[in-house]
Amino acid sequence: MTSEPLLRVDGLTARYGSVQVLHDVSLDVREGEMVALLGANGAGKTTLLRAVSRVVSTGGTLTLDGADLTRLDTIGAARAGIGHVPQGRGTFGELTVEENLRLGSMGRPGSLRGEAESDLERVHEMFPVLKEMRRRPAGALSGGQQQMLALGRALLARPRVLLVDEPSLGLAPRTTAELFEALAGIRASWSTAVLLAEQNARLSLRVADRAVVLARGGVARSCAASELSDEAELRAAYLGTTPVRTTAAKRGSAEPAPRDPGTAPRTDTDAEEASR
Amino acid sequence: MSAPTTASRRSLPWPWIAAVVWALAVPFLFSDYDLLQLSRVWSVALAVASLNLLSGYAGQVSAGHGALFGLGAYTGVLLVGEGGMPWPVALLGALVLCLGAGALLGLPALRVDGLGLGLITIAVAALFPLVVTRFESLTGGAVGYALGAPPLSAPGWTGLADAQFAYLVVLAVCGVAVLGLRNLTRGRFGRSLEALRTSSLMAVSNGVETRRLTLTVFALSAGVAGLAGALNALALTLVTPDTFTLAFSLTLLAASVVGGTRSWAGAIVGGAFVTYLPQLMSDNMGGGSSGQWAQVAYAAVLLLVLYFAPRGVVTFVRAGLARLGARRTREKTA
């Protein structure tokens, strides 16, 4: 599959007001592939997802199946096939679980209208609890159940690429494991690529094909998930001690990243490297 | 002038000096009728300033300041008419009574915010004229209450005409009150108000006594609005319920937004907007339905200001001037 990637991000920048958060980020997601987007808190994972779903304005190029996404707004991107399970799950508290799900499948492309019922059945199988509580108002669900609902709702819109933002946030380990098990099965049965932003690196790497590590708004490491399997490699990628070997390095150094108080503790070597 | 840059703090606030000089010269320049109109402008501006304290600085909504203005007006006139008090005592009485009313109005604000508060204040504004009409024996009912001799009459030694003296009294009291409000919002009280405005939750966690603060700011705002009402009524020498309807409260709210809810100079623009615009419109739109056209134009101006100058006319003009100033310096140095 060396053809044009399904989702291509090249030289992406994003800012909130005067603070630039993403610097020259480049990555791509191929058809049916799951990419884990790793990085410490505040590295820019959520902003990157919001940039792809056009919630945040950006610079640089962003294409889906070759089509330029930057021309579209959030609604346009969603209709073009970008599914986004936001941080905090975006539950419609007042609507019932079934209504939440139905809202998702209403956003699906016309051609797939016919499969709506069977898809709903599949989501019920994937998350049986959603079937039991389908009459209940979604606001009454637990954190984990709302996460499953958010995932199911997004899938029912049959997106081309599904962005999932920190699903494990605030969940008990057992629920997180159950969730990641479901995530693993998505690619096959839902023919959608997944870009999974997650802090829990270990679980993500087990389900992902490739991994991209963000640090301070730039891509620190981009490689196959297996390469980061052992502990040392992972810690190095997070702390950026090993030289930055990614496409960004080839094109000269990124602008000096602003001191971002939220990042992992800096060692001297980092400061010297990042400023290059 | 909500947050003056350090540069202008050291240099004299030229605009305010110019304004004071101009305001003092006016009584010797213009006719009694114009002085009455300007007295109305200053007193309504003070009411708008009191609303700014509440909405702009403390983030509380009030669509009922017309009722507080009316309560102050009736108190002032009745203290002079029935109680035979001199005007300073009447003004003080109006201020104190409305402080109490404000504290009362503040109580629901402790439990309700935003829309709920808007509804309660709308209820107060709609009820005030009806209740005043009902207590006819005291308030003169629908006909209202008129004072025989104008209360703000000039004492002999001043050699001023009544209208001039009345104007100067209104100007002095309004000036002092607005200056007081302005400094209040600068000090520690202002900072805790800011905390209350941004998020009362955060304010509580930082030790800001929000309950007491909310009641205080409501009482203060209502007291000043009542003072403004008393000044207006004493200048006009009469009060009737029809002046303080719900429509008047909404007009005050509009004037506060037009002038800018955080701008003191904006309150003056708001006062002028309320007093002059309807009159200006109906004067040069003759014909039978001129009054209606005036109201359409009034609404249109209000909407335009809301769209193009959401932070108020004064800030909009000041930003324009700043850009003008900046461009000129850039040309010079380029």
Place this chain on the structure above:
Amino acid sequence: MRVTERVRRPLLRATALLSALTLAVSGCTLRWNAQEGTGRGDIVIGGSFALSGPLAVTGVVGAGAQAYFSRVNAEGGVRGRKIRFQLLDDAYDTSRLTANMRRLAEQDGATLVMAFGGPAISIRPYLASRKVPMVALAGQSPFSDVRAFPYARAWWPDIAQEGRIAGSFLKSEFPGAKAGLLGLNNDLTPSQAAGLESAGLTLAKTIKVAPNVVDLGPQVNELRAAGVDVLFLSVGGAAQSAVLRLMAQIGYHPKVMLYSAQSEYTTTLKPAGPAAEGVYTTQWAKDPADPRWADDPMVRQFTADMDEYGHSVDRDKLLALNGYGAAAAVVEALREAPDLTAEGFLESWDSLRGAPNPALLPDLSLNGGPDGRLIRTYQVQRYDGRTWQRENTP
């Protein structure tokens, strides 16, 4: 260069503020030329009415007055001088009325001013201090106290007088009937109640409602339950005809006496339709829309003037003819006045005897008196479904 920059910007703001303030007062007149007297120029007559706002329906009196003054000017004015009629809007808000009156008295040098209804009561002290006569188009009883306010006159007869005549008629026509009054919570109702009771009519039920409450179902039920079978109705505007229709529909048929100013053809009788048949009122002025006056020469002149001077939309309104008649009375007084000063006008107004007026019913005329009014007699009328018919009053 840097120092001037720091001072220059606030100066820029100061000049902007000064120019804005000067512009704002450009409409003002300078102090020394505000007192020009009323020399040989026009006779300035001021009028402040509700041309906008909730009670704009009453502002039509201004249109009628303007039409009459325009015709008088077309025919050479009064004693060779034109009348300049300054018509201002106060939206029935006394603070604007006060401002208008001060402008008329102090700046426009008005010889006399006209105003409408309740608010005019509270402006009397100011006008007395300026010695400017006022003709109020109002029937409230306080206006009859000319001794307290020598510069205020009222064009309408005293409502209490109307109440007395209506009360004595109802008492004699329907002896032993239970009477009720349904009115607004404004200054009219106390005068009406006083008048009715002074004629010996005991009011079993008096209900006051707020002006913009139009659905008066609950109040009508209350009257019906109290067994009221003679009702004095004065709720104004749309509510008047709505109440008549409602009573007819629910089969409640008390004898109804309408307040004279709210028995208008266009706003009460026509909208009420058949439900208005058999209602009474007391009248002193003609209603231009009443077919009875279709070929009355004075009413025809009125409608011609209204069309001529741009008020044709109000040509069939009672209040327009009323304002027209008030203007005629003012001109009549000015013509007979010894001189055109305030005192001259008032003296002439009080000494009018048997003067005709286009608004009055045929056999009535203007007669001055100690109560400052020109009309004191009402005629009870009954509506037969098409037009008012005069009843023989006791």
Place this chain on the structure above:
Amino acid sequence: MTEFIQQILAGLAAGVVYAGLALALGVVFQGTGMLNLAQGELATLSAFGAWSLVEAGMSFWLAFPAAVLLSAALGAAVERVLVRPVEGAGPMVLLAAGAAMLLGLNALIALVWDTDPKTFASPFGASSVGVGEIRLTSQQVGAAVLVLVTMGVIAALFRFTPVGLKLRAVATNPDSARLLGVRTGRMLALGWALAGAVGAVAGTAAAPIAGLSPEMMAGPLLLALAAATLGGMTSRGGAVVGGLIIGVAGSLASRYVPGLGGDLQLVVPFAVIFAVLLLRPQGLFGRAATVRA
């Protein structure tokens, strides 16, 4: 006793109009978070529109739906042109915008249709129905049916149709709805259109009873505000129940509470607003969680 029942019936008949307006207020508030002070004037405009169509010879049963559709279109246009620029600008600006539209529309109506009251021939004839002394005029019954049917249709639309689901989604969580491709702007305009429609029905139904004048809806709007608060600003069913309660409370209180009398009838709904906001801010049926700040 009969008078007591009669007062309740009169209260219910009046309450239906307040319920209609309250529903319109609720729908707009849920969507744009704005207290639409101009809702009364919009309803008056619809009533005048229907009146003009009937005067022009159109039968009521053609003019009425036409007026409702026109009002819906007007509602959407008002949202798109007048409200969109100030959306999310905080309660003070939204209230000021509402006040401006109230004043502007009121004056425009007075300009176009003149200020003297007109009659709206009741399409339900002039008879009355009832038992013995207890009567309800045919307009009251007809109006009640019209408004209740409309509210039923709108409730069903919200509850059972896909569009209704989107409307409710946008009202509670617009950001999340955008991520699902729901055109939030269009839904807000639709919300205003529905409010315009139900306002039109309430206005046209009230016109035969109240008589057409620019001030027609000034009082009912205040009562509708009280009804929406009582019922719960975020619950459509609550607005209907709130309206009926306010109607009955108003007519009973002015009759039976000593000293209140007709002129202070307005005290009742506002006493209700005070009590509700202090005791249960989200109203009888609203949900506390979703009360918009």
